Amino acid sequence: MSTSRELFWSIGELAERAGATVKTVRFYSDQGLLPEASRSGGGHRRYGPEALERLRLIRSLRGLDLPLPEVRRILEDEDTSGRALEDAVAGRLRELGSELRTLRWREAALKLVRECPPAERAERLRLLGAVSTPPSTAGPARFWRGWLPPRMPARATAAFLEVAVPQPPDAPEPEQVLAFARLHAMTTAPCPGGRQPQPEVHRVAGGRGAAVLYAGLAEAYELAGPHLREARAPYPGEALDAYVAAYASAYGSRDTREFRRLLATRLAAGPRLDRYWELTALVLTPPGGRPEPTPGSSDDWLRAALERDNVATA
Known part of the structure; x- marks a missing residue:
């Protein structure tokens, strides 16, 4: 029993180990992004070490502002050096470049109005x-x-x-x-x-x-x-x-x-x-x-x- 408790965590325990909230873990689990190792007798989810690694990866990708569909494609690729990650990062960089360009033009336009x-x-x-x-x-x-x-x-x-x-x-x-x-x-x-x-x-x-x-x-x-x-x-x-x-x-x-x-x-x-x-x-x-x-x-x-x-x- 002690070995099982060390290998399998409740949703709260997984959240604590990952430094996340229970709500966040439940959301990603409901989206099918976190693998469940088993269920308890009462039907509660149990997670293993692979879920912790997956959760950390998801949070890293979301921290880069990658949208959830892109995160799903990267996880399905099962290789963080694969094409899915490269495409997602390249696409987000293009979006950020356009957003920064927009902000720079707005900043210059505001200065133009302010200074005239x-x-x-x-x-x-x-x-x-x-x-x-x-x-x-x-x-x-x-x-x-x-x-x-x-x-x-x-x-x-x-x-x-x-x-x-x-x-x-x-x-x-x-x-x-x-x-x-x-x-x-x-x-x-x-x-x-x-x-x-x-x-x-x-x-x-x-x-x-x-x-x-x-x-x-x-x-x-x-x-x-x-x-x-x-x-x-x-x-x-x-x-x-x-x-x-x-x-x-x-x-x-x-x-x-x-x-x-x-x-x-x-x-x-x-x-x-x-x-x-x-x-x-x-x-x-x-x-x-x-x-x-x-x-x-x-x-x-x-x-x-x-x-x-x-x-x-x-």
């Missing part, structure tokens, strides 16, 4: 109220899908959106939150006349030609990037040649002096998105940081280089 002049608070609250938390890039993406030619190949559209739509920082400063809220308001506001203006080159090139155009522009922007980072004045060179070549291909023309003069005129007359790129730079750059080149700032640099080249060769 009282007369501006209503406007800032209106802007912030229109943005989901964590923020979504769906608004800017829809804006660009309306800008691009409708028959542009999906792969080319996705490549363009990747560089044109700024990804909100995970730990933003208040100024970055405000810039993103303004960007969201700009890209979701109704367009004058119900349709977004588009460059004339979209009509000429069509969807597939526009794909070639934007692939060429991406190369030119990449070449211009180091010049912008080093704050060099615009000048003709490899980046400008790639820029002009992209437009020449879209227009079915050649890179000649006459084409460069004509291109400068066409670009000057086309729609501008300066405000979009200004806000994008603010979203991507923390206060006091060095602005990273955007397609907008790269395009401005290349247009200025084109003007300088045309003046030099006039």
